[in-house]
Amino acid sequence: MLVLETLHGLRVIAAPASLDGVRWSEGTIVLRFAPDEAFALGATEVQIPDEYAIVVHESAFVGSWLTREELADSVLPHIEWPLPERRPSLAQGFVAGVPAKLWLDGDRALLLCAAAYVHELADRLG
Amino acid sequence: MWITCPRCGGRPVEEYRFGGEVRGAAAWITDAALRDVDYVWMYDNIEGVTTERWFHGAGCRRWLTIRRDTTTDTIVA
Amino acid sequence: MNDFVERRIALRWHAPRRAYDVLIIGGGGHGLATAYYLADRHGITNVAVIEAGYIGSGNSGRNTTIIRANYGIPEAVRFYQHSLELYQTLEEELDCRFMHETKGIMWLAHTETQMRAEGARSLLNLACGAETVMITPLEAKELCPQLDLSGGGRYPVLGASYHPAAATARHDRVVWGYAQGAMRHGVHVAQHTMVTGLQRHGTRVTGVETTSGPISAGVVLSAAGGRVSTIAAHAGVRLPIRTHPLQAFVTNSYDFPFPGIVSDTELLCYVSQTERGQMLVGAEFDAQPSYSQRSSFSFLQSCAAKVTRLLPFMRDLRILRQWTGICDISADFSPIMGQTGVDGFLVTTGWGTWGFKAIPAGGEQMAQLIATGRTPALLEPFRLDRFASDHTMADPGSTGTH
Amino acid sequence: MTEASRIVVDGRPMPFHPDDSVALAVLRAGEHPHHGGTICLAGDCGNCIAEVDGVAYVRTCQTPCRPGLVMHRHPAVGAPPLHPAVALDTTTPPPARRISVQRSRAEVVVVGAGESGTAAASAAQRQGRSVTLLDGGQGMEVVAIYAGPTVIVRTPGGMAHIQAEEVIVATGAAELHPVCPGNALVGLVTANAAGQLHAAGVDLGVAVAIGSPPEGVPCTPVSGRLRRFEGHARVTAVVTVDDDGGERTTPCDTVILGLGRAPRDVLSRMAEELPVTVVGPAAASFPLPPAPDAGTVCPCSRVDVDDLASVWDRGFQELELVKRATLAGTGTCQGSVCLPHLRAFIAERSGQTPEPFTARPASRQITLAEAAAGVHVDAFRRTALHDEHVSLGARMDRFGGWWRPWHYGDHVAEYWAVREGVSLGDVSTLGKILVSGPDAVESLERLYPVRVADIRSGRSRYALLLDEGGHLIDDGMILRETETRFALTFTSAGAAHAEMWLRDWIDMWGLRVHVLDRTMSLAAVNVTGPLAGRLLERVGLPAPPRFLQHVHAEIAGVPCHVMRLSFTGEVSFELHHDVHRSVELWRALLANGSDLGIVPHGLQALQGLRLEKGHVIVGMDTELDSTPRRLGMDWAVQMDKAEFVGRSALARTAGLPDQRRLVGLTMPGIAPTEGSPIWSDREVVGHVSSSFTSPLLGHAVMLGWLKRAPFPDTVTVDGRAAAVVRPPFYDPEGSRARA
Incomplete structure (x- = not known):
């Protein structure tokens, strides 16, 4: 069974332009959920030129890194929509009927969903 | 039915929540109270192209506005 | 031949004349029943029913044929109970067979919240003259031995409300029975006659424009399904109505007994067996308004997934046919019947997913209103002006299915 | 002939040749797969349908033979039976037949690999388009074409769902029967x-x-x-x-x-208005057969020409009425066999050739299991404390899309722990939204009917959420963090809608506000009871906030947003914290409270506790059209505020007569069932929305709707007299919550 583990990072809501301009530390994976929203994996602090920005520690996502084969075998059969072709990129939508996200980067992919759904997703993906 | 989210791309309708037509009270109703009744309760119920709001709940969790032909359920530009 | 060929009903058609006392838009169950009762109960026979397609081509011919009265507010329970009772003797009255069969319906509950809602429904129904009782899972299993009480391991059945008087009837034949009854009294029914506008004289509606020419009338009643907002707009009347698709499917015919109707308050689907042995499955209407009658695969998928959890034997039954009707849902989920504020123009609408079961009472009461000019007590709560006067009829029992 | 090359037909072994379809093997044996009727071996008619491996209505001419395949003929008269063992077996789930689904995309899907289909496929390929060619001969049976267009196919290995840009139907023509x-x-x-x-x-x-x-x-x-x-x-x-x-x-x-041919048009009749092109004989116009004068016209539904004539003569004089009055064309083959003859029949009598009727899915029939393959209907959420509840013996129930503890074995003991000691409730499911921005105050002033601007930082205020009609859709707290930042809470059932509601209005108004829904990010534990303060003192909060204040503090080492409020009527602190620290916090609280008699409480106890306080539960005590006036909550609306959602409706309806009130009811003895009708003068005048036998008060307390004025002082519920009173029933001054 797929094991999804807690992901830690910063959840940031800020003006899109200010988010665009953020210099994240080396190696930070930034999942841009929306133009004004990002989840920066592993980040612990951020300088952002938006005095109203919401920056909070986020621990409510669980995820699992998958190889290209694991993605093809255990995840893709449960997705109705096409994956984006660009890499790296974020895809969001139902995976096996659970709201989930995929970070696609080269040969690997990070599958993540809210911790509240982890039992459903793991069960459905087997 | 598939709806294209400007942020996430095309997704089946099951990923969205319908948020209703973009509407206002009928301008031709001059009485304020009647106009409010109209705004609260009445619908255009258009057989044709409507402008409406959908929420991409399974994706970016943001709203989008689309135009849909209710006679065919096709999304028009 | 098969046992289901209609053998008795005879229909007689007329080209519409130029003027009638009462003109009814919409040759579905409600329109034809109103015409029948106008003629039969009130002697008003100078009546025409005009239909854009063929009679029963709208929801009267696309519904899932369930008759029940287990609604959520007293006003609705009384109205539908009256309709249910009229149905019980309708075959004799209309001199036709429409295979009316009392089967009982159970509404399964899987959570404490649903149990509470079903318990409330039962008590309210009993108080208002409709029999609904709570049953245990084992009682549900006795009524429907095919039921998986674990709900496929995911939806355990905690109990159900049971409404033994629920019935089914062949929908087309109800339409034809009323049409025949009205025609025998001299009512004219014209098919393929579409309304393109309303004639107005001052503030009064005095007739209709149709694809077959103008027809004037003392009273115009819109009993149309689906296009009622457009028709009302011709009279300057705005309606709290949205038109939504409602989907259903049937399997092929199978020879085995499945006597009752099983409905689920959480999965929002329901199952009965037709007189031909088909398993008929329906669900909640689609969330977005639409006039498209195109069926969707996602409906078939999810509905099949849901019912097979409750009734696992259905997994290997083959689906024969899937279809979609469109239904007019009112803003408070209750029907709208009667005056519109424009003289000479009445509506019967907002029938949502519960129009078929309301045909006899709706027709009878609308006829009484037209004949007497006074709103009968059963209709009083369902007047259109309830929205302006803040007397809406929000019915938690209607927001469910069928 | 070896066993390996036999099928079993009605219990008898029957040999087959390689490549035989089941129908062919049966015909080879000199028998008929059904009981008679023209055989086409092209999948068009229903004359060869039989039960194959437990599934009835299978076209045997499209089913390859396989050693050991079991075929049963349908009965000569009537429908095939269901084997009672299958129909009634619910104790063991049906064999977990996992039907695989292949999802794919193609620019062009061509249905039919005959001459016109292959030509169309080649032409599309030459244009550089990706093509999927579905060959019925290879067992690719097209079930239906849906909007998209989406083509659903039964394949030899399962199901295929293909998203196409264009579908080319090249199904050819069927032979007339x-x-x-x-x-x-x-x-x-x-x-x-x-x-x-x-x-x-x-x-x-x-x-x-x-x-x-x-x-x-x-x-x-x-x-x-x-x-x-x-x-x-x-x-x-x-x-x-x-x-x-x-x-x-x-x-x-x-x-x-x-006898000639007719277009094989079930798919094209199904796909009107979709981007579907019909080519080859499927698009050709063939002459109709001569009008039939006797015999079976619809073999699937067993309709004879006499039947058609009979209904025609009684006024059923168009194709749809003839179809519905006889059921011709509504059987397994969906009119493939009878439609040309039906049209010819009507053309002869009416002088006009009717258009073919629309076809509905499915053109090739599938089982419910095949239809359901690959779908998951819903996803339930678990809080971070789910396993803790289960290990404490909780009975879990679903509410608002979440699994929640209904009770831990003794809801009365849970009740007393709250009233007299200290108790924990998992309120992680509450909606929690952060808003921040220069327009934060402005947006909340417009969204809520209470005043927001004068809430001081570190303070909070209870608020209703109204729709445009002034009807209550949710309630919760507004907690001010800074001048421009607020935390908002919503009910568990209302949380999903709350985010949509906020974002929609803020979008529409074009206000500068950031919104973050933290409902699933933050867990929350309600520490409630007269000893709650003492417990918090032990775990690191010596000076807890006062009523309606909130602070950020570490509790048992876990950073928490501590909100002082009360739903239970006792001193209550909601501790909102990151979900990954929730188990740690929960266990620390239980351990530190053990000598205080701490036990957790479930929803069942909570519903009684809040009812004693007269607090409504949205959706349980409220209806779709419940205004603050009807709920007796005018105090939570400030009509002297500028515009807010619902204000104009409230102003308009304030002057209209109203006959609905949510009231409190009390009576001696055990509480009537929730939902019980309320009677007055032998009339039903309302119903009980919540009821509870109060252990503390020793009598029944209720909230109920009265829907007919004038409102009586005494009503009858469950055959007993009940007094109409003004809630709350318990601690009306609210001194316990503020203690």
Whole structure:
């Protein structure tokens, strides 16, 4: 069974332009959920030129890194929509009927969903 | 039915929540109270192209506005 | 031949004349029943029913044929109970067979919240003259031995409300029975006659424009399904109505007994067996308004997934046919019947997913209103002006299915 | 012949040749897969349907033989039975037949690999378009074309769902079936089927041909117009009529029928208005057959020409009415066989050729299991404390899409822990939204009917959320963090809608506000009871916030947003914290409170506790049209505020007569069932929305709707008198919550 583990990072809501301009530390994976929203994996602090920005520690996502084969075998059969072709990129939508996200980067992919759904997703993906 | 989210791309309708037509009270109703009744309760119920709001709940969790032909359920530009 | 060929009903058609006392838009169950009762109960026979397609081509011919009265507010329970009772003797009255069969319906509950809602429904129904009782899972299993009480391991059945008087009837034949009854009294029914506008004289509606020419009338009643907002707009009347698709499917015919109707308050689907042995499955209407009658695969998928959890034997039954009707849902989920504020123009609408079961009472009461000019007590709560006067009829029992 | 090359037909082994379909094997054995009727071997009709491996209504001509395959004929009369063992077995789930789903995309999907289909596929490929060619001969059975267009296919290995840009239907033409007396006999085959049977080495006996004979099949052509088939069960002769009206009887074992063709159009009739192109014979117009005058016209539904005539003569005078009055065309083949004859029948009588009726899915039938393959209908959420609840013996229930503890075994003990000691409640499911921005105050002032601007930082205020009609849709707290930042809470059931509601209005107003829904990010534990403060003191909060204050503090080492409020009526602190620290916090609280008699409480106890306080639960005590006035909550609306959502409706309806009130009710003894009708003067005047037998008060307390003025002081519920009172029933001054 797929094991999804807690992901830690910063959840940031800020003006899109200010988010665009953020210099994240080396190696930070930034999942841009929306133009004004990002989840920066592993980040612990951020300088952002938006005095109203919401920056909070986020621990409510669980995820699992998958190889290209694991993605093809255990995840893709449960997705109705096409994956984006660009890499790296974020895809969001139902995976096996659970709201989930995929970070696609080269040969690997990070599958993540809210911790509240982890039992459903793991069960459905087997 | 598939709806294209400007942020996430095309997704089946099951990923969205319908948020209703973009509407206002009928301008031709001059009485304020009647106009409010109209705004609260009445619908255009258009057989044709409507402008409406959908929420991409399974994706970016943001709203989008689309135009849909209710006679065919096709999304028009 | 098969046992289901209609053998008795005879229909007689007329080209519409130029003027009638009462003109009814919409040759579905409600329109034809109103015409029948106008003629039969009130002697008003100078009546025409005009239909854009063929009679029963709208929801009267696309519904899932369930008759029940287990609604959520007293006003609705009384109205539908009256309709249910009229149905019980309708075959004799209309001199036709429409295979009316009392089967009982159970509404399964899987959570404490649903149990509470079903318990409330039962008590309210009993108080208002409709029999609904709570049953245990084992009682549900006795009524429907095919039921998986674990709900496929995911939806355990905690109990159900049971409404033994629920019935089914062949929908087309109800339409034809009323049409025949009205025609025998001299009512004219014209098919393929579409309304393109309303004639107005001052503030009064005095007739209709149709694809077959103008027809004037003392009273115009819109009993149309689906296009009622457009028709009302011709009279300057705005309606709290949205038109939504409602989907259903049937399997092929199978020879085995499945006597009752099983409905689920959480999965929002329901199952009965037709007189031909088909398993008929329906669900909640689609969330977005639409006039498209195109069926969707996602409906078939999810509905099949849901019912097979409750009734696992259905997994290997083959689906024969899937279809979609469109239904007019009112803003408070209750029907709208009667005056519109424009003289000479009445509506019967907002029938949502519960129009078929309301045909006899709706027709009878609308006829009484037209004949007497006074709103009968059963209709009083369902007047259109309830929205302006803040007397809406929000019915938690209607927001469910069928 | 080895066992490996036999199928089992009605309990008897039957040999087959490689590549035989089930129908072919049965015909090879000199039998008929059904009980009679013309055989087409093209998947068009329903004359070869049988039960195969437990699934009825399978077209055996499209089903390859497989060693051990079990076929049962349908009964000659009536529908196939369901085996009671299958129908009634619910204790063991049906064999977990995992039906795989292949999802794919193609620019062009071509249905049909005949001449026109392959040509269309090649043409599309030459244009550089990606093409999926679905070959029925390879077992790719197209079930339906849906909007998208989406093509649903049953494949030899499962199901395929194909998203296409364009679908090309190249299904060719189907051979016409004969409609005349005797057309349900055994021994009738179409020309194409005769060719297949001959090529497979099946002995056709004395074969005669009507119409165009098949090439290469030994048979005797018979001239004249087809009148009837003779025979008992099997055909023994065919009777034709010459031009001069003379009948001619030709003895035979097999009649080969080359009666012409009709477009194989079920898919194109299904796909009107979709981007679907029909090519080849499927798009051609063929002459209709002569109007039938006797015999079975619809074999699937067993409708005879007499039936058509009977309903026609009684006024059912158009295709749809004839179809509905006879059920012709509503069977397994969806009109493939009968539609040309129905149209010819109507054309002759009415003088007008009717358009074919629309086809509905499914053109190739699938089981419910096949339809459901690959779908998941809903996803339930668990809080971070789910396993803690289960290990404490909780009975879990679903509410608002979450699993929540209903009770931990003794809801009365849980109640007393709250009223007299200290208790924990998992309120992680509450909606929690952060808003921040220069327009934060402005947006909340417009969203809520209470004043927001004067809430001081570190303070909070209870608020209703109203829709445009002034109807209550949710309630919760507004907690001010800074000048421009607020935390908002919502009910568990209302949380999903709350985010949509906020974002929609803020979008529409164009206000500068950031919104973050933290409902699933933050867990929350409600520490409640007169000893709650003492427990918090032990775990690191010596000076807890006062009523309606909130602070950020570490509790047992876990950073928490501590909110002082009360739903239970006792001192309550909601500790909102990151979900990954939730178990740690929960356990620390339980451990530190053990000598205080701490126990967690479930929803059942909570519903009683809040009812004693007269707090409504949205959706339980409220209805779709519950205004603050009806709920007795006008105090939570400030009409002197500027515009807010629902304000104009409240102003308008304030002047209208109203007959609805949510009231408190008390009566001695055990509480009536929730939902009980409320009677007055032998009339139903309302119903009980919540009820509870208060252990503390020793009598029943209720909230209930009265819907008829004037409102009485005493009503009857459950046959007993109940007093109409003003809630709350417990601690009306609120001194306990503020203690």
